Amino acid sequence: MHSNRSGRRRFLKHGAVLAALAAGTPDLAAGQSEVPDTPTPEAHPKGVLTYGERSRFVNSGRGFKVGISHMTYYTPLQDSAGIITPAPLHFMQAHFARLPEIDPEQHRLTIHGMVDRPLSFSLEDLKRLPSVSRVHYLECHGNSSYNDHISPRVDDPRVGLPVQSIYGLTSCSEWTGVPLSVLLKEVGLQKGASWLISEGADAEKWHYSLPLEKALDDVMVAYAQNGEPVRPEQGYPLRLLVPGFEAPYSVKWLSHIKVVDRPYMTRDENGNHTTVRADLGGKSRWYHWEMPQKSVITRPSAGLKLPGPGFYEITGLAWSGRGAVHRVEVSTDGGRSWKDAKLQAPVLRKAHTRFTLDWTWDGEEAVLQSRCTDERGEVQPSLAELNRHWDIISGPDHPEKKQRPFHVNAIQPWRVEKDGSVYDAMFS
Amino acid sequence: MHSNRSGRRRFLKHGAVLAALAAGTPDLAAGQSEVPDTPTPEAHPKGVLTYGERSRFVNSGRGFKVGISHMTYYTPLQDSAGIITPAPLHFMQAHFARLPEIDPEQHRLTIHGMVDRPLSFSLEDLKRLPSVSRVHYLECHGNSSYNDHISPRVDDPRVGLPVQSIYGLTSCSEWTGVPLSVLLKEVGLQKGASWLISEGADAEKWHYSLPLEKALDDVMVAYAQNGEPVRPEQGYPLRLLVPGFEAPYSVKWLSHIKVVDRPYMTRDENGNHTTVRADLGGKSRWYHWEMPQKSVITRPSAGLKLPGPGFYEITGLAWSGRGAVHRVEVSTDGGRSWKDAKLQAPVLRKAHTRFTLDWTWDGEEAVLQSRCTDERGEVQPSLAELNRHWDIISGPDHPEKKQRPFHVNAIQPWRVEKDGSVYDAMFS
Numbered sequence: 123m124h125s126n127r128s129g130r131r132r133f134l135k136h137g138a139v140l141a142a143l144a145a146g147t148p149d150l151a152a153g154q155s156e157v158p159d160t161p162t163p164e165a166h167p168k169g170v171l172t173y174g175e176r177s178r179f180v181n182s183g184r185g186f187k188v189g190i191s192h193m194t195y196y197t198p199l200q201d202s203a204g205i206i207t208p209a210p211l212h213f214m215q216a217h218f219a220r221l222p223e224i225d226p227e228q229h230r231l232t233i234h235g236m237v238d239r240p241l242s243f244s245l246e247d248l249k250r251l252p253s254v255s256r257v258h259y260l261e262c263h264g265n266s267s268y269n270d271h272i273s274p275r276v277d278d279p280r281v282g283l284p285v286q287s288i289y290g291l292t293s294c295s296e297w298t299g300v301p302l303s304v305l306l307k308e309v310g311l312q313k314g315a316s317w318l319i320s321e322g323a324d325a326e327k328w329h330y331s332l333p334l335e336k337a338l339d340d341v342m343v344a345y346a347q348n349g350e351p352v353r354p355e356q357g358y359p360l361r362l363l364v365p366g367f368e369a370p371y372s373v374k375w376l377s378h379i380k381v382v383d384r385p386y387m388t389r390d391e392n393g394n395h396t397t398v399r400a401d402l403g404g405k406s407r408w409y410h411w412e413m414p415q416k417s418v419i420t421r422p423s424a425g426l427k428l429p430g431p432g433f434y435e436i437t438g439l440a441w442s443g444r445g446a447v448h449r450v451e452v453s454t455d456g457g458r459s460w461k462d463a464k465l466q467a468p469v470l471r472k473a474h475t476r477f478t479l480d481w482t483w484d485g486e487e488a489v490l491q492s493r494c495t496d497e498r499g500e501v502q503p504s505l506a507e508l509n510r511h512w513d514i515i516s517g518p519d520h521p522e523k524k525q526r527p528f529h530v531n532a533i534q535p536w537r538v539e540k541d542g543s544v545y546d547a548m549f550s
Numbered sequence: 551m552h553s554n555r556s557g558r559r560r561f562l563k564h565g566a567v568l569a570a571l572a573a574g575t576p577d578l579a580a581g582q583s584e585v586p587d588t589p590t591p592e593a594h595p596k597g598v599l600t601y602g603e604r605s606r607f608v609n610s611g612r613g614f615k616v617g618i619s620h621m622t623y624y625t626p627l628q629d630s631a632g633i634i635t636p637a638p639l640h641f642m643q644a645h646f647a648r649l650p651e652i653d654p655e656q657h658r659l660t661i662h663g664m665v666d667r668p669l670s671f672s673l674e675d676l677k678r679l680p681s682v683s684r685v686h687y688l689e690c691h692g693n694s695s696y697n698d699h700i701s702p703r704v705d706d707p708r709v710g711l712p713v714q715s716i717y718g719l720t721s722c723s724e725w726t727g728v729p730l731s732v733l734l735k736e737v738g739l740q741k742g743a744s745w746l747i748s749e750g751a752d753a754e755k756w757h758y759s760l761p762l763e764k765a766l767d768d769v770m771v772a773y774a775q776n777g778e779p780v781r782p783e784q785g786y787p788l789r790l791l792v793p794g795f796e797a798p799y800s801v802k803w804l805s806h807i808k809v810v811d812r813p814y815m816t817r818d819e820n821g822n823h824t825t826v827r828a829d830l831g832g833k834s835r836w837y838h839w840e841m842p843q844k845s846v847i848t849r850p851s852a853g854l855k856l857p858g859p860g861f862y863e864i865t866g867l868a869w870s871g872r873g874a875v876h877r878v879e880v881s882t883d884g885g886r887s888w889k890d891a892k893l894q895a896p897v898l899r900k901a902h903t904r905f906t907l908d909w910t911w912d913g914e915e916a917v918l919q920s921r922c923t924d925e926r927g928e929v930q931p932s933l934a935e936l937n938r939h940w941d942i943i944s945g946p947d948h949p950e951k952k953q954r955p956f957h958v959n960a961i962q963p964w965r966v967e968k969d970g971s972v973y974d975a976m977f978s
Contacts, residue, residue: 172611172623173604174638177786179654180779183600195600203726203774204683206634210602211777226607249849250862255632255894255904298631346631348776349639351608358605421677434678466683468896476683 184211185281185290191217195355196290199420199439200283205257205466205474207293209348214355215262215291215369222324222375226351226359229323231305231343235381238310245345245359248300254342255298256365257473259441261413262291263368263528271548283425284546289418289534292441294474297363299344302337306381315381319388320362323377330371331385331409332364340365340472343376365472366443367411368528385409413443415502416531417450417477417494428542431485436463437478442496447475449495454481456489456535457504463492471497483538489547491535505532505548612639613709613718619645623783624718627848627867628711633685633894633902635721637776642783643690643719643797650752650803654779654787657751659733659771663809666738673773673787676728682770683726684793685901687869689841690719691796691956699976711853712974717846717962720869722902725791727772730765734809743809747816748790751805758799759813759837760792768793768900771804793900794871795839796956813837841871843930844959845878845905845922856970859913864891865906870924875903877923882909884917884963885932891920899925911966917975919963933960933976 185196195214197207226245234240270288281287311334318337321329332341344352344363352358357374364371370390385391391409417440422428436454440447446469451460463477477492494502503511508531537547613624623642625635654673662668698716709715739762746765749757760769772780772791780786785802792799798818813819819837845868850856864882868875874897879888891905905920922930931939936958965975 170614170616171783172614174612174623174640174642174781174783176601177654177779177782178651180786182778184602186598186600188598195602201778203681203777204724206724206777208776208778209636212602214602223606226605250860252863252908253631253865253906296632296634348636349631349634350610350629350636351605353602354605355599355602358608432678435680437681468898470896478681480680 182211184213185286187281193218194291196281196286197293198282199285199290199418200423200426202420202439205294205439205470205476206348207295207474209295209350209353209356212293212295212347212353212356213260213262213291216324216355216374217328218325220325221354222322223354224323224359224375229359229377231360231376231379233305233309233379233381235319235379236312236315236383237306237381238312239308241305241309243305248343248345248360251300252304253298254301255296255346256340256342257294257296257470258363258365259292259294259472259474260363260369260372261416261441261443263370263413265289265291265530266416266418266532266534267528267530268549271546283423285418285420285423285425288546291369292439292474294439294441295347296349297342297344298346298349299342299360299363302341302343302362302379303339305343305379306337309381311381314383317382317385319378319380319382319386320373320376321378321380322357322373322375324375326390328370328373328375328390329386329388330373330390331388332362332371333385333409334381336364336367336411364411366413366445368413371411410529413441414529414531415442415444415447415494415496415500416440417447417492417502418534419452419490419492419536422490422538422544423536424544424546426544428483428538428544430542431483433480433482435478436481436490437476438463438492439474440465440477440492440494441472441474442494442498442500443472444500445497446471447494448497448499450475450477451493451495452477452479453491453493454488457491457533460493485540487540488538489535490538491533493533502531502533508532610639612641613714615709621646622719624709624714625721626710627713627717627846628851628854630848630867633722633867633898633904634776635723635902637723637778637781637784640721640723640775640781640784641688641690641719644752644783644802645756646753648753649782650750651782652751652787652803657787657805659788659804659807661733661737661807661809663747663807664740664743664811665734665809666740667736669733669737671733676771676773676788679728680732681726682729683724683774684768684770685722685724685898686791686793687720687722687900687902688791688797688800689844689869689871691798691841693717693719693958694844694846694960694962695956695958696977699974711851713846713848713851713853716974719797720867720902722867722869723775724777725770725772726774726777727770727788727791730769730771730790730807731767733771733807734765737809739809742811745810745813747806747808747810747814748801748804749806749808750785750801750803752803754818756798756801756803756818757814757816758801758818759816760790760799761813761837762809764792764795764839794841794873796841799839838957841869842957842959843870843872843875843922843924843928844868845875845920845930846962847880847918847920847964850918850966850972851964852972852974854972856911856966856972858970859911862909862911863906864909864918865904866891866920867902868893868905868920868922869900869902870922870926870928871900872928873925874899875922876925876927878903878905879921879923880905880907881919881921882916885919885961888921913968915968916966917963918966919961921961930959930961936960 182201230242419438450463466476535547610629658670788804847866878891894904963975
């Protein structure tokens with residue numbers, strides 16, 4: 123797992139090159155600044171838009187919750203198509219109201235600790251190094267917790283329809299960056315190194331422990347999302363991208379990586395981010411990082427209304443932090459029978475997978491739900507199955523609505539009533 | 551090729567359902583309008599952005615040309631990453647200065663002509679039908695014509711760096727829509743039907759002939775691009791998406807498809823869109839629709855400057871209208887030797903493919919170029935090879951710069967000079 127053995131390829135071979143990199147003077151990607159500033163539509167007599175706009179008839183937007191210490195945006199999944207989430211609609215949660223505004227020319231990523239050669243990289247340094255682009259989803263580990271099913275019949279106009287307000291803390295993008303393994307080879311890992319502490323340049327200095335084994339696997343230091351620089355909300359100019367793990371591992375505004383020999387159990391990893399487990403005798407489990415297999419029907423979903431009997435395509439998204447989605451089944455009769463849904467190709471690992479099923483609605487009450495099986499054979503559980511194995515604290519308002527805030531992946535039923543109205547049927 | 555034989559699956563089985571669809575009253579996707587209007591950042595005290603923004607340090611934008619009858623935008627390929635082009639940076643060419651502004655509730659797609667049941671579909675009707683999402687590139691058949699190499703050493707500040715101004719009329723998105731074959735089954739093709747004439751709702755009523763064989767293959771009526779409604783520039787609310795063909799076949803603001811028994815050689819298909827060929831004795835070739843194998847290095851490319859010797863990743867894009875990219879080779883010595891570049895997975899058919907190659911620059915003059923081979927074994931030609939087989943009219947300013955406006959896929963050399971400056975070396 124350590125990279126300081128000889129024979130490994132290194133990309134920065136000479137002290138001189140390192141010095142040039144560290145000086146932050148490269149012009150290679152300065153093309154951006156050589157292109158004239160984006161003129162505003164008003165500035166040009168013919169309405170030139172060097173950065174295009176949506177139709178004025180399109181108003182789909184993120185739902186949001188603004189708290190004292192949290193700012194949360196929800197992806198409008200009911201309007202989603204395919205597997206790519208546009209960057210402006212990606213979910214976001216920050217633990218402060220004001221986003222960091224980072225000048226990329228001043229920003230550095232410093233890798234230090236148990237390494238042979240501590241190094242600082244500018245954004246332009248990183249763009250010279252070998253890159254990788256992959257489509258991956260991110261998901262808040264608190265997505266679709268029981269408490270998000272606030273009321274089965276009322277949607278909050280601020281946060282959007284239920285599929286958005288319950289499930290909207292997951293989004294999927296094509297991310298581009300430098301494999302973290304490349305950077306760790308450059309700095310040279312010392313013997314005994316086994317964990318990393320990654321830290322953001324935000325006011326809180328968000329920091330999180332990451333096992334070295336994962337860091338050397340599929341983690342990247344991302345500078346682009348869907349073909350553009352990573353957005354400020356997503357960590358501009360640099361974000362650690364840790365595929366399949368709880369989103370907080372993907373540290374935004376990444377500024378430091380310290381190589382260490384143990385997890386730090388940092389402030390950000392404490393209480394809020396541990397999971398109480400029945401199968402561990404009520405103990406909390408730390409470093410429960412992999413997100414489980416999951417799926418949800420996005421259309422039809424609660425808050426929408428079917429105009430009448432007839433043909434409908436049922437469509438939704440499935441994903442697993444363990445790898446690829448292997449199968450999605452859909453039931454239109456509350457789970458009595460299941461049919462295999464069609465999966466949109468290509469099915470990518472640790473990415474959203476779009477599924478569809480043809481359905482002809484006969485006008486009677488129907489309960490629609492989907493069930494995902496991932497490449498390891500893990501099957502998405504029902505609410506009852508999940509509760510049986512995992513939870514210990516019952517919530518106040520429903521015997522099955524327990525206070526399980528994290529890693530909730532129960533099958534989601536949507537009930538279609540005779541008038542075509544669709545409701546959340548998880549707890550009713 | 552005809553779909554009115556019995557036994558074929560149809561999704562709209564009853565006159566009653568068709569009537570309901572035609573009435574344009576479905577509410578299924580009305581969720582959009584049930585979500586409150588996107589508040590402007592100013593409207594909310596805490597700066598809520600339901601539709602996110604770029605960093606103020608990012609100003610990459612499309613180059614543009616505004617003519618009397620043309621409005622053209624170029625994708626800034628020098629800033630591209632991965633294979634997805636963000637919708638606001640997708641290239642665009644319209645033959646009028648003002649884009650149609652279409653109310654989706656009023657818009658209909660009517661399919662008529664040699665059909666059993668002429669039908670009109672609203673946007674919401676289409677969203678009920680079986681959908682498909684695929685990543686495809688579009689390319690103007692005039693992209694990278696010889697005349698775009700205006701001057702090998704000067705870039706036009708309006709249209710951007712050379713790789714943008716020469717090659718920027720290609721972009722790649724995840725498109726979602728209804729397979730055209732599904733709609734043609736609904737209307738029922740009559741005997742003898744062999745071509746379609748598709749028409750837009752723009753002021754010019756852009757219309758183009760499409761062979762039925764292609765229509766029944768991989769064409770879709772697209773309503774979404776990269777997970778959002780298709781942008782006004784790209785044909786909101788509906789665009790015909792004809793993968794691999796010259797972009798004008800992908801008719802925007804699609805309003806009518808007439809099923810006919812021959813190509814119409816419409817106004818939009820005449821002179822401007824035919825190709826004069828030496829191998830046909832100087833005759834023009836009509837319906838030369840498939841775009842050829844092609845590639846270009848996007849970084850380093852002309853207008854950028856390498857800060858000094860050392861390691862660089864060479865990266866670029868390759869594509870073919872015939873299917874998948876099979877191989878990309880890169881030369882750093884002007885074509886004397888070639889190395890296989892790494893292709894970013896997944897390699898998708900009729901889509902941009904990102905390639906990369908590690909390179910250590912020794913500080914001497916170097917000529918970088920890429921060569922694409924597609925799944926049919928077609929190899930991207932050099933300028934000399936292309937001219938030998940295809941062109942008949944020499945341009946005035948360079949013996950090899952012939953007036954070949956369409957389907958130019960010659961290998962693009964970029965010359966790196968000793969000071970790190972990069973220039974267009976196609977004609978110098």
